[in-house]
Structures are given as structure tokens and as C-alpha cells.
Amino acid sequence: MFTIDDLADRLAGYLPQDEIQQVKRAFYYAEQAHDGQRRRSGEPYVTHPLAVSNILANMHMDHQSLMAAMLHDVIEDTGVSKAALAKQFGEPVAELVDGVSKLTQITFEDKAVAQAENFQKMVMAMSQDIRVIIVKLADRLHNMRTLGALRPDKKRRIARETLEIYARIAGRLGINTIRVELEDLSFQAIHPMRAERIKRAVSKARGNRRTMIRQVQTSLQNCLDDDGLPGTVIGRQKHLLSIYRKMRDQRKPFAEIMDVFGFRIITDDVDTCYRILGAVHNLYKPVPGRFKDYIAIPKANGYQSLHTTLFGANGMPIEVQIRTREMEAMANNGIAAHWLYKAGQTERPIAAGSHARAREWVRGLLEMQRHAGNPLEFIEHVKNDLFPDDIYVFTPKGDIMELPQGATAVDFAYTVHTDIGNGCIACRIDRHLAPLSTRLESGQTLEIITAPGARPNLAWLSFVVTAKARSAIRHALKNQQRTESIQLGRRLLNKALADYETSLEELPDGRLPRVLEEFELKHADDLLESIGLGTRMAYAVARRLTESPADDTLSSDIGGPMEGPVVISGTEGMVISFARCCHPLPGDPVIGHLSVGKGIVVHRLDCRNLDELKRDDPDKLFSLEWSSEISGDFPVGLRIEMETRRGLVAELASLVTDADANIERIGIEERDARLSIVNLTLAVRDRVHLARIIKRIRNLPHVGKIHRVRN
Structure with a gap:
């Protein structure tokens, strides 16, 4: 069994003796605090924090991280408080332990909410000290290694959480050794039979291919030696989940995936990396379009390497990665390389850069957290933000911006700045105007066009992919809806107050505060918003505002609906919507229904749903009229109904476009061999615009009846 003395011997390689003594003191404190507690496997509980500390020792983490690992379950599982830990081991260690600890004093309605709240707490702690997440990843790794003692359903739940969040975080921070192990352990817990079959197949294939691998490795090494290039060639193994995902997503058989041979060449400096690239391209022909330069443009997690694919003997594909030793350490340890080099007393810019990028990412998480409506929404944003495949685009000034695969111009605008995103109206990609929904590709140059007063569009949520853009759009739309609800509420209330020959501005002093107090509201805007959203009737509020203070009875059915129609211009925004059941158009006789949470919903007077609304909510119906300056x-x-023939859809589309209209949806039903119904x-x-289009369609040959769909 691994003991504290074994750990101390390992730490002696990079920590001074006084710091090792502090780590040992933390172990003995944890041993005493967890006395009598056992893990599900039956082992003493203290073996778990000791194993977590050992994982961190492999990464050469500092003594405070190791002490926090020893104590990480003390606050959560024993009676020891954060203040007691701070007194014993100092504030930094206590803060690290508290950041990793779950919220145990609060009861949550379900596991998902608890997970989201705990993750949100950890992110807040990460913003103060990034080591929190490294301790948490080591904790989760040991828990995944010892899942065997748990029930199958609990195993799967923990494995899914690990795969969706912690493995992705490890990848985002560049700690690939932990990421790969977390992914494989999760895969084995979720799909044990599939994992076992792939593992056996890999073992068998490796034995069959050993000679061929040795031949390619020798030829690559000889190539370097002949050109006098320093470098070591090593074989690169694919891990289980990577193989499974390729089989599932690319629909390739196992043999085809294993036919690709992977090698890594480790050298001394960046200049030699490019010279080795030239040498291997002389040895084997490169596959066009498969070269990637992550040294010039690193990945978001700081990963740097040259990737190329070659045609080997008999057309066998060979994947080669070329990097320096420092890049290799960075690829395996990511942000932890910052402490690895610190322990060696040598500052390396690549490690420092990784640390700075990690802090920038955490700052982005905090901004998301501020915009998110609740912890569940926040954790969903974080999951979306953790996809690793990135593209690289340029600003007009030549700065490089990293974005996830599939990102659009709107994602780019929000990455630059939230205000740029909120105000964007168009974009230029490589100096050509393009739609905001255009998916970006690496190497493109983007220019965002903004306008004062521009606002985010609800439709953007259907195509943006970055969590920052999604959360910022939702935040802006919530504020926009409140502003528009207040404006509509003010119009409706003033319309109702006009029946009493007054207005909101002309009310006697003290009348509005009295009514606000009765409704238990703090501000007049809250009252106006509730009217605009339909949760309060404008005429009932108007009646109450014009009553004398002596009358204490408040009734929602006092009085009746306001006299005179409300004028709509179509530009009111989110608080006036148009019913999908009857599709009202400017010029149609219309009526409004005040719907709770939606504001005014506009219906045509002949809409079939009005009978039900008149029966259930007669007080919430009122007359509307279209503004003479309506737009949109x-x-x-x-x-x-028309005869079936070739080119039908193209003919209709051309006619509608010529009439200055757009087709939003088109569907064709075949009634029989001769007739078709086009929806x-x-x-x-x-x-008037619709009548002009219908007239043009009637002029087409073989057109029968044309109906406007009413409900």
C-alpha cells in the first residue's frame, strides 16, 4: 500500500524539506479527521486524499496544492470548519479546500441543480486561485479509478458527469494525460462491453502490426540521423474513447481506424521542428490538406505542435506530430506545466502563457455566470464552451481570434466585445458582405459593422455556438423585453386613464405610491411591466389609481375595458406578437388579447380561436388598429391547387422573389397523378402586397384555386 513516507520520498525530488513536513502534517490532520470513516471498497478513507496528492505530485504541484488535496474532504465530510483549517494551515490552503468542497448545508430539489450549484461555487473559487480545478481534477481521477465499488446506475451517472464536464475541462486546460484517462475510465463505466471488445481488438492489432510499426519508426529515425537533425521518434497510441468515437461518427470499421499509424517526433527547438517537417516530407509524400501548424497558431489550451499526414509504403497513412520537449510537457500537463517549471526554478514562456490563457478562460466563465439566469443555464453554457475543436480567424488589424468549430460572425462579434455583439447589424468576410449566420473557416478576416441603437435578435440563438454569445444574447433579450414591456404598459395605462380624463403624469401626489404599496411593488416600472406582460389589467389599475384613498376594496373586474383602439406599428418588439393561428396582416381587421407573459397577441377578427378567448377571458380582449406608418x-x-409539372417550385420561387416577397416555407402534397397542393x-x-402576389400566381398556367390559410 502507498504510504505518506513513499509520497515524501517522491516529493524530495523537487520540494524543500520544510514544505514536505507541512504536507505530512496535513496528512496526519486528515487521518485524524477521517478516523473511523471508510470508502465503499472497505479501505480507510484517508487512502483517497493520499492517492489524490500522489497524482498531483506526478505533476510537480506546489506544497499548498498537495496540502489541499490531503484536506479536500475535511470540510465536507467531517466537523472541521474552514476557519479551523485557516488557523492550522493558512488562508490559501483553506480557500483551496473550500473551493473543492461541495455545498452540503443546502438541500437541493434534484441532482442536476445540486451539480450546477456546486460547479458554480467551484468556478467562483477558480477565479481566485486556478489550482482549485487542478486539485478537483486529481480528486475526480482517483474517484474514477475506484468506481468499481459503486452501483451500476451511480457509476454511469458519475461517468457521464466526468465525460461532459471534467474531462473537457482537463482538455481545455491542456492536461491531456488526465483528460485521456478520465475519458477512457468514463467510457468503460458507461459502455463496459464495448470498451472491453475494443481493448481486446487493440491488443490483438498491436501484436500483428509490431513489425510494420518498427520499420516505419526506424526509417523516420534514420532520416533524421542522416540529415543531422536531433530528435527522438516514438510511437503514438490511440485511446479507447477516441477509437470508439471515430467508429461511431465516421462510420468506419475498426480495421480502417487502426490502419493509420501514429508517431511523434520530439526535438530541441522550434527551428528544428520545421527542418524535420521538410525531411519527413522528402521521405514520404504528404497528404494534401492534412498539414496543421499549431506552433505558429496554438490551440486555445496552449497546445503547440506540427501535424502532418504522409503516404507510407503501400499507401499506408502515417500521422506525424513534431514538437519540442517543452511543447511535449505542455501537451501532457497543460496549465500544470506552470508549476512543473516553477519547481525546476526556470521560468518558461510557454508555461506562463498557458497559465495566462487559463485565467482568461476563467474570467470568461465568470462573465457567463453573471449573464446566466440560473445555475442550470450556466452549466449548460459551460458544456457548450468546452468543445475543443477551434478555428482561427483574423480581425482587420491582423489579431488572431480563437473560435470553436461552426462559429458564426455573431460569435466573433461577442468574442471581441459584448457591446460589439449587441450592436452588430452586418459583417464583411474577406472584404465581402456576408450574412451574420455565415459559418466561419480558419484564415478568414472579419469586420463587424455596428449601428447605434441596434439590438440582438432572438433568431441569433438558433445559430450561435459560443457560450459567451448565447448567454449575452439571452441577457440582452431579457433586458430588452423588460424595456419594451414597460413602454407598452405605459401606453396601455395612459389609454385606460384617458377614460378618467387624466394620465400617469397628471395623477395627484401620493396616489401611485399608495397603489404600488397595495400591489407589493417597489417601483412604478414594475407595475408598468406587469401591465405590458398581461399579468395586470390596465383598466383595473387605472380605476384604482383614480379612486379616492378611502376606498380600500380592490377588484380586478371594476369598470370595463378601455374605450378606443390601441394603435400598433409592428415595431414594439417582443411585447406585441402576431398570432400563428391566423397570421394577421396590416389591413386586416384585428383584435388584441392580453396574454400573461407574452404581452399583446394580435388576432384577426375572423380567427376561430376568438370564440374560446371571448368565453374564457373576455376582459383581456380589446380593439386594435394598424398604424398608417407600419413597417416590417x-x-x-x-x-x-395546380397541375403537377417539372420546375413548379422554381417557377413559384422566381415569381414571389420578383414580387419583392420571401418564401419562408414550402411544401407540396400530391392529390393525384395530375393535381398537387402547394402550401x-x-x-x-x-x-395589398399579398393581393398583388396572388394575382401574379393566378396568371400562371394550370393554376386552380388559391386560398389564404385562415386557421
Whole structure:
């Protein structure tokens, strides 16, 4: 069994004796605190913190991290407080332990909420000290190594959480040794039979391919030696989850994936990396389009290397990675390389850069957390943000921006700055105008065009991929909805107060504060927002505001709906929406329904759903009229009977485009061998615009009936 003395012997290689003594003191304190506690496997509980410290010792972490690892379950599982730990071991160690500890004093409604709250707490601690996440990853790694004693359902739950969050965080911080092991252990817990079959197949394939691997490795090494290039060639093994994902996503058989041979060449400096690249390209022909230079443009987690794929003997593909020793340490240890080099008393810029990038990422997490509505939304944003495949695009000034695969111009705008994202209206990609939803590719140059007063669009949420953009858009839309609800509420209330020959501004002093107190609201804006969102009736509030203070009875059915129609212009934003059941157009006779949480929903007067609304909510219906200056496009449905023939859709699309309208949706049903029913959803300006389009469609040959879809 691994003991504290074994750990002390390992630490003697890079820590001074007084710091080793502090680590031992933390171990004895944890041993006493966990006295009598045992793990599910039956071992004394203290073996777990000792094993976590050993994992950190492999990464050459500092003595405070090792002490926190020894004590990481003390606050959570024993009666020891954070203050007691601070007194014994100092504030930094106590803060690290508290950052890793779960929230045990609060009862949560379900596991998902508890997970989200605990993760949010850990992120707050990470913002103060990045070592929190390294201790947590080591803790999770040992827990995954010892999952065997748990029930199958609990194993799968912990493994999924590990795969979705902790393995991705390890990858994002560049700690690939931990990431690979976490992924493989999770895969074995979630799909034990698949993992076992792949493991056996890998072992068998490795035996069959040993001679061929040795031949390629020897030829690469001889190539370097002949050119006088210092470097070591080593074989590179694929891990289980990587093989499984390629088989599943690329639909390739196991033999085809294992046919690719992987090698890594480790050398002394960057200049030699490029010279070795030239040498191996002379030895074997490179596969076009498969070269990637991560030295010039590192990945978001600080990873640097040259990647190339070669045609070997008999067309066998060979994947080669070329990097320096420092890059190799960085690839395996990521942010932990910062402490690895510190322990060796030599500052390395690559490790310092990784540490700075990690802190920048944590700052981004904090901004997401501020914008998120609740912990569950926050953890969903974080999961989206942890996908590792990145692209690299340029600002007009030549600065490089890292974005995830599939990112759009809107994602780029929010990466530059939240205000740029909120105000963007168009973009130029490589000096050409392009839609904001365009998916970006590496190497493109982007320029964002902004306008004062521009606001985010709800439709952006359907195509943005970065968590920062998603959370910032949602935050802006919430504020936008409140602003628009207040404006609509003010209009509705003033309209209702006009029946009493007054307005909000002309109310006697003290009348509004009295009503706010009765409604248990703090600000007038809260009252106006509730009217705009339909949770309070404007005429009932108006009646209460005009009553004398002596009348204490408040009734929502006092009085009746306001006189005179409310004018709508179509630019009110999120608090006025148009019913999808009847698709009202400017020029149609319309009526409004005040719907809770949605504001005013506009219906046509002949909408079939009005009968139900009149029966259930007659007080929430009121007359509307269209503004003479209405603008915008409105959806409308058409049902067209016509003869089936080739080129039908293209003909209709051309006609609608020529009429200055857009097709939002098109569907064709075949009634019989001769007739087809075309269902069109168009975006038009008003009834006159629609009538012009219908007239054009009627002029087409072989068109029968045309109906406007009413419900």
C-alpha cells in the first residue's frame, strides 16, 4: 500500500524539506479527521486524499496544492470548519479546500441543480486561485479509478458527469494525460462491453502490426540521423474513447481506424521542428490538406505542435506530430506545466502563457455566470464552451481570434466585445458582405459593422455556438423585453386613464405610491411591466389609481375595458406578437388579447380561436388598429391547387422573389397523378402586397384555386 513516507520520498525530488513536513502534517490532520470513516471498497478513507496528492505530485504541484488535496474532504465530510483549517494551515490552503468542497448545508430539489450549484461555487473559487480545478481534477481521477465499488446506475451517472464536464475541462486546460484517462475510465463505466471488445481488438492489432510499426519508426529515425537533425521518434497510441468515437461518427470499421499509424517526433527547438517537417516530407509524400501548424497558431489550451499526414509504403497513412520537449510537457500537463517549471526554478514562456490563457478562460466563465439566469443555464453554457475543436480567424488589424468549430460572425462579434455583439447589424468576410449566420473557416478576416441603437435578435440563438454569445444574447433579450414591456404598459395605462380624463403624469401626489404599496411593488416600472406582460389589467389599475384613498376594496373586474383602439406599428418588439393561428396582416381587421407573459397577441377578427378567448377571458380582449406608418414583413399562409409539372417550385420561387416577397416555407402534397397542393408561407408587407402576389400566381398556367390559410 502507498504510504505518506513513499509520497515524501517522491516529493524530495523537487520540494524543500520544510514544505514536505507541512504536507505530512496535513496528512496526519486528515487521518485524524477521517478516523473511523471508510470508502465503499472497505479501505480507510484517508487512502483517497493520499492517492489524490500522489497524482498531483506526478505533476510537480506546489506544497499548498498537495496540502489541499490531503484536506479536500475535511470540510465536507467531517466537523472541521474552514476557519479551523485557516488557523492550522493558512488562508490559501483553506480557500483551496473550500473551493473543492461541495455545498452540503443546502438541500437541493434534484441532482442536476445540486451539480450546477456546486460547479458554480467551484468556478467562483477558480477565479481566485486556478489550482482549485487542478486539485478537483486529481480528486475526480482517483474517484474514477475506484468506481468499481459503486452501483451500476451511480457509476454511469458519475461517468457521464466526468465525460461532459471534467474531462473537457482537463482538455481545455491542456492536461491531456488526465483528460485521456478520465475519458477512457468514463467510457468503460458507461459502455463496459464495448470498451472491453475494443481493448481486446487493440491488443490483438498491436501484436500483428509490431513489425510494420518498427520499420516505419526506424526509417523516420534514420532520416533524421542522416540529415543531422536531433530528435527522438516514438510511437503514438490511440485511446479507447477516441477509437470508439471515430467508429461511431465516421462510420468506419475498426480495421480502417487502426490502419493509420501514429508517431511523434520530439526535438530541441522550434527551428528544428520545421527542418524535420521538410525531411519527413522528402521521405514520404504528404497528404494534401492534412498539414496543421499549431506552433505558429496554438490551440486555445496552449497546445503547440506540427501535424502532418504522409503516404507510407503501400499507401499506408502515417500521422506525424513534431514538437519540442517543452511543447511535449505542455501537451501532457497543460496549465500544470506552470508549476512543473516553477519547481525546476526556470521560468518558461510557454508555461506562463498557458497559465495566462487559463485565467482568461476563467474570467470568461465568470462573465457567463453573471449573464446566466440560473445555475442550470450556466452549466449548460459551460458544456457548450468546452468543445475543443477551434478555428482561427483574423480581425482587420491582423489579431488572431480563437473560435470553436461552426462559429458564426455573431460569435466573433461577442468574442471581441459584448457591446460589439449587441450592436452588430452586418459583417464583411474577406472584404465581402456576408450574412451574420455565415459559418466561419480558419484564415478568414472579419469586420463587424455596428449601428447605434441596434439590438440582438432572438433568431441569433438558433445559430450561435459560443457560450459567451448565447448567454449575452439571452441577457440582452431579457433586458430588452423588460424595456419594451414597460413602454407598452405605459401606453396601455395612459389609454385606460384617458377614460378618467387624466394620465400617469397628471395623477395627484401620493396616489401611485399608495397603489404600488397595495400591489407589493417597489417601483412604478414594475407595475408598468406587469401591465405590458398581461399579468395586470390596465383598466383595473387605472380605476384604482383614480379612486379616492378611502376606498380600500380592490377588484380586478371594476369598470370595463378601455374605450378606443390601441394603435400598433409592428415595431414594439417582443411585447406585441402576431398570432400563428391566423397570421394577421396590416389591413386586416384585428383584435388584441392580453396574454400573461407574452404581452399583446394580435388576432384577426375572423380567427376561430376568438370564440374560446371571448368565453374564457373576455376582459383581456380589446380593439386594435394598424398604424398608417407600419413597417416590417409578416408571415401569411397560402394553399394553391395546380397541375403537377417539372420546375413548379422554381417557377413559384422566381415569381414571389420578383414580387419583392420571401418564401419562408414550402411544401407540396400530391392529390393525384395530375393535381398537387402547394402550401406556401410567405413574408409580405400588408394585404395589398399579398393581393398583388396572388394575382401574379393566378396568371400562371394550370393554376386552380388559391386560398389564404385562415386557421
